[in-house]
Amino acid sequence: MNIYVSNLNWNTVDDSLQNLFAEYGEVSSAKIITDRETGRSRGFGFVEMPNDEEGQKAIDTLNETEFEGKTISVAVARPREDKPRFGGNGGNGGNRGGGFNRRRY
Numbered sequence: 001m002n003i004y005v006s007n008l009n010w011n012t013v014d015d016s017l018q019n020l021f022a023e024y025g026e027v028s029s030a031k032i033i034t035d036r037e038t039g040r041s042r043g044f045g046f047v048e049m050p051n052d053e054e055g056q057k058a059i060d061t062l063n064e065t066e067f068e069g070k071t072i073s074v075a076v077a078r079p080r081e082d083k084p085r086f087g088g089n090g091g092n093g094g095n096r097g098g099g100f101n102r103r104r105y
Helices: 014-022 052-062
Strands: 002-006 029-034 041-048 065-067 070-076
Touching: 002 052, 014 029, 014 041, 014 052, 052 065, 052 070
Parallel strands: none
Antiparallel strands: 002 041, 002 070, 029 041, 065 070
16 A cells, blocks of 8 residues: 655654554555755655555554654555646747747738
């Protein structure tokens, strides 16, 4: 079971998140998501637990509880949505016929 954990303390590390969920069963992985540019935590992460019953018990018990000074939200992770890579405007940067290509008479 893949579990989404949000509203994490900016200083929370992978190991402390893993230890929190290990109280409820086996944890395959625990990962805090970080900003690509700065390397700082984005305030959420994912925990993978192979046993769905243990994962659900962790969700039910830990959701809306305090962890490292913040009230965390814990839920089953939803599949990632595919989003358009360039914002869905046809890849032309928002230029709708005006601007550089317009002929002037």
